Amino acid sequence: DIQMTQSPSSLSASVGDRVTITCRASQSIGKYLNWYQHKPGKAPKVLISGATRLQGGVPSRFSGGGSETDFTLTISTLQPEDFATYFCQQSYSIPWTLGQGTKVEIK
């Protein structure tokens, strides 16, 4: 199985901060990498697909980068509604595997 390692596991930030989350794959996965946002009690929401493609309706302050083994999710200017857990998912090979999540908390 491909292991997906996210860092950090949690972070504290203020509204207006720039936040970057990283996801590393244990082997090359090209651009088969998706990012999701998850708030407690809610359904997860896809933000980025194919490493860099912003999904419809997702604010442009979210961006994705990287390829092969190293990927990033950046929130350029953190907003109050962005406090949530973010996780990555590879769809290069079955079984799909996901990062353990990064919890973004209010400082």
Place this chain on the structure above:
Amino acid sequence: QVQLQESGPGLVRPSETLSLTCSVSGGSITNNYWNWFRQTPGKGLEWIGHIYNSGSTNYNPSLNSRLSMSVDTSKNDFSLRLSSVTAADTAVYYCARSIVTSDNFVMDVWGQGTTVSVSS
């Protein structure tokens, strides 16, 4: 838009079979892949497996021997059965739809999750 809702017992006895159903509303269950995930306490999400509306499946090898998925196109829902459960199967279970773009499977619609506890 498409919405998903998980349903099933919140408590299952050890060694018994966990059964969950995901109801699809706002769209057809045909021509898509339908997934199950779970999140155990303190851990990240784990992909359980997926089924296409034709009935073809892919399962996580870690659960393969205990797992069964099915689709009911007449009811527009799909189901998960996990046999011989133990406390390690206690988790929040999510269903999700995946769409495929350029061979990339993206989970574009998720349910809110249902908590299942395994306990005697």
